[in-house]
Amino acid sequence: MKNIEISIIFKNIAKLLTIKGEPGFRIRSYEKAADIISDLAEDVSILIEEGKLQSISGIGKTIEEKSKEILETGTCQAYEKLIAEMGVEVLDLLNLKGIGGKTASLLYNDFGIKNLNQLSDMLESGKLQEIKGIGKKTMETISVSLEFLNTHKGTRILARCLDVVAHLSEIINACDAVNRFELTGDVRRLEEICQSIEIVVECQDNIVETQSALIDTFSTHKQPLQTEISNDENCTDKIPSLESIEKIHLLVDNGFPVTVYLCIAEDFESVLFLTTPTNEHLAEYRNVCGQSESSDFLIASRDKTETEIFDNLEMSFIPPELRKYPDSVALACDDKLPVLIDYNDLRGDLHTHTDWSDGAHIMEDMVAAAIKRELEYYAITDHSVSSFVANGLDQERLLKQIEYVHRLDEETDGIKLLAGSEVDILRDGSLDFSDDILVQLDIVVASVHSLFTLSETEMTKRVIRAIENPYVMIIGHPTGRLLGRRKGYPINLDEVIAAASENKTVLEINGSPSRLDLGPEYVRKAKDAGVLIAVNTDAHSIPESERYRYGVNVARRSGLSKGDVVNTYPIEKLLQILHRNRN
DNA sequence: GCCGTTTTCGGCCCGACTGTTTTCAGTCG
Numbered sequence: 001m002k003n004i005e006i007s008i009i010f011k012n013i014a015k016l017l018t019i020k021g022e023p024g025f026r027i028r029s030y031e032k033a034a035d036i037i038s039d040l041a042e043d044v045s046i047l048i049e050e051g052k053l054q055s056i057s058g059i060g061k062t063i064e065e066k067s068k069e070i071l072e073t074g075t076c077q078a079y080e081k082l083i084a085e086m087g088v089e090v091l092d093l094l095n096l097k098g099i100g101g102k103t104a105s106l107l108y109n110d111f112g113i114k115n116l117n118q119l120s121d122m123l124e125s126g127k128l129q130e131i132k133g134i135g136k137k138t139m140e141t142i143s144v145s146l147e148f149l150n151t152h153k154g155t156r157i158l159a160r161c162l163d164v165v166a167h168l169s170e171i172i173n174a175c176d177a178v179n180r181f182e183l184t185g186d187v188r189r190l191e192e193i194c195q196s197i198e199i200v201v202e203c204q205d206n207i208v209e210t211q212s213a214l215i216d217t218f219s220t221h222k223q224p225l226q227t228e229i230s231n232d233e234n235c236t237d238k239i240p241s242l243e244s245i246e247k248i249h250l251l252v253d254n255g256f257p258v259t260v261y262l263c264i265a266e267d268f269e270s271v272l273f274l275t276t277p278t279n280e281h282l283a284e285y286r287n288v289c290g291q292s293e294s295s296d297f298l299i300a301s302r303d304k305t306e307t308e309i310f311d312n313l314e315m316s317f318i319p320p321e322l323r324k325y326p327d328s329v330a331l332a333c334d335d336k337l338p339v340l341i342d343y344n345d346l347r348g349d350l351h352t353h354t355d356w357s358d359g360a361h362i363m364e365d366m367v368a369a370a371i372k373r374e375l376e377y378y379a380i381t382d383h384s385v386s387s388f389v390a391n392g393l394d395q396e397r398l399l400k401q402i403e404y405v406h407r408l409d410e411e412t413d414g415i416k417l418l419a420g421s422e423v424d425i426l427r428d429g430s431l432d433f434s435d436d437i438l439v440q441l442d443i444v445v446a447s448v449h450s451l452f453t454l455s456e457t458e459m460t461k462r463v464i465r466a467i468e469n470p471y472v473m474i475i476g477h478p479t480g481r482l483l484g485r486r487k488g489y490p491i492n493l494d495e496v497i498a499a500a501s502e503n504k505t506v507l508e509i510n511g512s513p514s515r516l517d518l519g520p521e522y523v524r525k526a527k528d529a530g531v532l533i534a535v536n537t538d539a540h541s542i543p544e545s546e547r548y549r550y551g552v553n554v555a556r557r558s559g560l561s562k563g564d565v566v567n568t569y570p571i572e573k574l575l576q577i578l579h580r581n582r583n
Numbered sequence: 584g585c586c587g588t589t590t591t592c593g594g595c596c597c598g599a600c601t602g603t604t605t606t607c608a609g610t611c612g
Contacts, residue, residue: 025595029584060585098602100609135603358612383612388598390612450611453601480611540612 003037003044004163006070009079010034015094016082018101019108033063039360039541045071088254089115095149095485098141106131120146152193152484156256159513159550161187161194164253167225175217177203177210179265184275188320190553192516193483196257198275202268211246211262218250225252245271270301273309277323284329289313321557340556345568346548348377351422351445351476351508351536356401357382358390360541363408369545371415377571379418379443380405384432386424387449395437402440416571418442422476424449429465438471443578447476448489456490463491464499470581474534475500477510477517493522501529504580506566511537511551523558532566532577
């Protein structure tokens with residue numbers, strides 16, 4: 001059980017209590033505890049063992065007891081009681097833009113709204129607009145948000161899938177009848193949003209025996225994923241049931257589909273090969289090899305490794321991340337696939353936070369985590385004054401911080417610290433700090449954090465003006481999207497990319513698992529336009545320093561090589577590139 | 584629910600802006 005699981009339960013308790021209409025401060029305590037726990041650098045279980053959990057400010061007796069209960073049983077009674085009473089779907093109400101705690105509570109208590117479908121009916125019947133405080137614009141916001149959530153219904157972001165996979169792996173490992181297993185499908189391709197989890201299992205001897213042993217193992221490990229065996233044959237099935245392939249369908253994590261393919265050793269890699277790509281990509285292989293049926297293909301490729309299968313198709317090995325795009329097959333046939341950036345290629349992080357603004361940890365601890373990651377350079381880029389809620393730094397505090405970073409840099413061996421700022425891009429595209437302040441910074445990341453409702457024209461103009469500022473080096477999370485939750489502000493990215501290309505401004509791939517912003521579609525366009533990319537963590541805590549992996553995933557899926565990513569360069573070259581617009 | 588203390592309950596809670604109204608809910612990190 002990881003900290004994140006405990007954190008999610010506390011966050012959900014807070015949400016359910018909000019919707020129920022409970023008074024505020026108890027809710028706030030659960031929210032605070034959830035935030036504290038997700039940011040902890042150590043496992044809750046260890047802190048409890050050492051008797052240290054309650055010494056953290058914000059965590060008292062009740063939170064510790066409930067944490068213990070969750071660690072032991074996968075859940076806690078208080079949470080289960082709320083879910084039983086209100087239903088888990090009611091939580092979706094708070095994911096809608098335009099609806100906050102007060103409105104969600106009103107909808108639930110006075111109108112009996114328990115899920116998005118009921119809300120949708122209410123919206124269509126016009127009853128929603130009768131509620132005080134909901135006018136034309138808010139209706140529109142809710143309607144757009146509802147449609148967005150519906151298109152992502154039943155999906156999970158990659159990070160959540162990997163958490164779920166960690167649990168499933170434990171369960172599968174506990175089954176003696178399994179030789180080995182590997183992820184396939186969406187998760188193997190590292191899709192930012194996944195439709196399902198697919199796993200290929202190599203059985204020890206008899207497939208049917210392994211199948212029934214695995215079903216037994218899954219059935220006895222119900223918590224914390226609410227794992228159920230499902231008979232739903234409509235689950236993602238890339239290959240038909242064959243004599244040599246069996247399947248198990250599961251629903252985990254409140255109804256998320258999992259398909260387990262069971263096969264013998266000889267078929268393991270060919271099943272992996274067939275189940276990894278999208279259907280569109282798979283069709284391209286068929287064009288190349290002329291095999292029309294998966295079953296024929298399977299027989300033809302029996303006992304071969306994936307590499308041998310690609311060899312037989314007379315194309316180079318296509319990394320799983322690229323087995324989505326039809327064009328990668330043509331590139332593989334011509335042996336022209338890019339050499340993808342590797343996770344170890346990053347030499348530094350150019351966008352991070354500390355407790356000077358809204359980070360959870362002190363600068364020294366964040367730096368220690370960076371040294372542990374063996375980074376060569378590390379930029380501190382706390383928020384600027386306009387991000388008030390994030391305790392953004394004003395000019396005076398920024399100047400103090402620059403000095404502090406320089407001093408810490410002198411005292412610290414093994415890493416170069418860069419003084420930076422994540423500067424807010426204001427409404428008109430100007431920045432929070434004047435040029436004579438910006439010139440003192442090693443790194444300037446400029447980001448939009450407010451006024452998401454501007455028109456596309458205004459927003460595009462706003463960001464381009466920031467790009468044109470010679471002191472701005474990187475545009476942070478360029479679309480403002482939150483995966484599965486928020487579409488991002490309206491902006492013409494083609495124009496933004498053209499402006500970045502012209503002004504030699506770097507665009508960011510933000511490694512926050514719920515952002516991953518820019519996404520592959522536009523990263524590819526940026527690469528084509530000669531724009532360099534920075535893969536940053538935007539870490540607000542020590543655990544978040546690990547999110548560089550998610551950023552690299554996006555870079556790989558976008559077909560980026562090491563040379564396309566600015567923070568793979570040695571420090572001298574990096575600064576030369578970033579400072580080239582300064583005179 | 585947590586904290587702190589003047590030991591048994593009162594205080595916790597940021598700011599600017601938008602939308603919808605005329606006082607407040609929601610949104611940005």
